[in-house]
Every structure is written in C-alpha cells, then in structure tokens.
Amino acid sequence: xxxxxxxxxxxxxxxxxxxxxxxxxxxxxxxxxxxxxxxxxxxxxxxxxxxxxxxxxxxxxxxxxxxxxxxxxxxxxxxxxxxxxxxxxxxxxxxxxxxxxxxxxxxxxxxxxxxxxxxxxxxxxxxxxxxxxxxxxxxxxxxxxxxxxxxxxxxxxxxxxxxxxxxxxxxxxxxxxxxxxxxxxxxxxxxxxxxxxxxxxxxxxxxxxxxxxxxxxxxxxxxxxxxxxxxxxxxxxxxxxxxxxxxxxxxxxxxxxxxxxxxxxxxxxxxxxx
Numbered sequence: 001x002x003x004x005x006x007x008x009x010x011x012x013x014x015x016x017x018x019x020x021x022x023x024x025x026x027x028x029x030x031x032x033x034x035x036x037x038x039x040x041x042x043x044x045x046x047x048x049x050x051x052x053x054x055x056x057x058x059x060x061x062x063x064x065x066x067x068x069x070x071x072x073x074x075x076x077x078x079x080x081x082x083x084x085x086x087x088x089x090x091x092x093x094x095x096x097x098x099x100x101x102x103x104x105x106x107x108x109x110x111x112x113x114x115x116x117x118x119x120x121x122x123x124x125x126x127x128x129x130x131x132x133x134x135x136x137x138x139x140x141x142x143x144x145x146x147x148x149x150x151x152x153x154x155x156x157x158x159x160x161x162x163x164x165x166x167x168x169x170x171x172x173x174x175x176x177x178x179x180x181x182x183x184x185x186x187x188x189x190x191x192x193x194x195x196x197x198x199x200x201x202x203x204x205x206x207x208x209x210x211x212x213x214x215x216x217x218x219x220x221x222x223x224x225x226x227x228x229x230x231x232x233x234x235x236x237x238x239x240x241x242x243x244x245x246x247x248x249x250x251x252x253x254x255x256x257x258x259x260x261x262x263x264x265x266x267x268x269x270x271x272x273x274x
Contacts, residue, residue, distance in 0.1 A: 008070075008201075009069070010032055010034070010069055011067055011069070012066065013028055013031040013032070013057060014028055014030055015054075015064050027053045032226070039217065040217075041203050041215060041217045041218075043203065043219045043221060044220050050223070050224040058203065059088065060092070061088075089165060092171060093162030097178050099146070099157075100158065101157060107138060107142050107144055107146075107149070108142040125164075128164065136190060138156050141153060152187065158175075159187070159190055172205065173205045184208075188214065191204065210234075212232065213232045215232045218231070218232055
C-alpha cells in the first residue's frame with residue numbers, strides 16, 4: 001500500500017438529486033475517503049449502492065451537494081469551471097465499461113483526442129498515441145475502427161486514451177464488466193502495470209470481488225455509505241514484480257560475473273603473450 005501524499009480527500013460528501021422537489025433523492029450519505037498517491041483502490045457494492053455517483057464526484061463529472069472535496073491540493077468549492085475542466089483533462093484519466101470510443105475514428109485518433117483538446121501538436125500527439133498503443137499491445141490495430149475491434153481490444157484502446165495526457169489518477173468504472181473472464185484478466189493486468197510501473201493512482205469501480213482482492217484497498221459501499229474498508233488479499237502482481245526484480249538482479253549479477261571472468265581471461269592471455 002502506498003504511503004505517499006494524499007491526492008484525493010473526500011469529507012462528509014453528500015449527493016442529492018432533484019433538490020427541493022417532492023422526489024428529492026439522496027444517493028451519497030456523508031462519504032469520507034482519502035486516496036494516496038500511487039495507491040490502487042477498488043470500490044465495490046451492489047447495484048444502486050452509489051458507486052458510479054461517487055466516481056462521478058471524484059472525477060469532477062458532478063459536484064457534491066454538501067461536503068468538502070480536495071483533489072491534488074485543489075479545493076473544488078474554490079475552483080471555477082475552467083479549472084475543473086483543466087483538472088479533468090490533465091490530471092484524471094477515465095475508463096468506462098462501454099469504452100466510449102468515437103465510432104468513425106480509428107484507434108490512433110481516438111487516443112490522440114485528449115491531447116488535441118490539450119493543445120498538443122499533431123506530430124507530438126501522434127507519436128505519443130503510437131507509443132501508448134504499443135504499451136497496451138495494440139500497435140497492429142492502430143488504423144482499425146472500433147467496429148473492427150473486439151471488446152477487449154476496444155478497452156485496451158480506451159485505457160491508452162485514458163493516459164494520453166499522462167494523468168496522475170485513472171478512474172475505471174466497471175472496465176471488465178462487458179468482457180469475458182480471460183479478456184477481463186488481461187485488462188486488469190494492464191491496470192496493475194500502470195500502477196506498478198508508472199506509479200498511476202487507480203480507482204477501480206467493480207462488481208467483481210475477485211478482481212477487487214488484487215487491489216491495495218477495498219472500499220465497500222451500501223446504500224450510499226461506506227460500510228467496510230480493508231486491504232486486498234490477492235498479491236499476485238506483487239509476487240510477479242518481486243520475481244521480475246529478482247530475475248533482473250540475477251541477470252545483472254551474471255553479467256557482472258561474466259565481465260569479471262572475461263577480464264581475468266583477457267589479462268591471463270596477455271600475460272601468456274608476453
């Protein structure tokens with residue numbers, strides 16, 4: 001679990017809809033939550049528990065009715081619409097269950113889109129989009145339209161697009177919900193890779209308890225309230241990382257040993273020549 005600085009701080013967040021009307025509805029009931037930089041957090045709960053409403057608040061897609069929300073040091077109550085738009089575009093990446101790709105635009109241009117809105121030059125955004133599609137193993141499908149891609153491939157493109165502007169935070173709303181278990185596994189592996197290798201803070205909304213167990217921390221929602229919080233128990237990715245680091249250390253040691261042996265042999269050979 002990360003022990004870095006707090007990037008998301010929610011304090012007594014309440015969200016109501018149809019405020020002041022007979023059908024007023026309260027969805028979030030005083031949510032308090034902190035997320036540290038580099039943490040991988042999952043939010044679980046049954047349908048109607050308030051998961052998506054909470055993600056919309058965290059992602060600045062909706063404002064809370066009451067409560068205090070600070071993201072990366074910015075108090076959203078004090079921020080105007082332009083500042084909130086900048087934070088959404090530059091500091092947060094979104095991944096949705098339905099992918100939300102532009103239908104008549106190929107994978108490459110879909111990934112370029114957030115950078116275009118951010119004012120990145122054409123050459124620079126194309127180069128970065130190509131690099132990101134390689135990261136998600138979609139380099140062979142750059143020119144394909146969404147309709148020519150499988151569900152898993154679409155989600156890989158969506159993940160690449162979510163990190164186009166190198167955001168510190170990635171919000172994923174049921175990203176494996178429309179995928180079979182094998183494809184969902186590969187998508188989850190991508191999130192782990194972004195978290196471990198690039199240090200992204202990831203908040204995963206999921207109905208899958210199995211996937212949630214792989215995250216640093218599991219937040220359980222029920223009827224708009226947090227009813228549980230604990231660490232995930234499945235540390236398969238940590239084991240994979242440790243194995244990889246051990247392998248790299250071993251290889252480095254072998255290279256160093258081989259180099260010393262080679263230098264020794266070379267020295268002995270020169271001595272024989274004399």
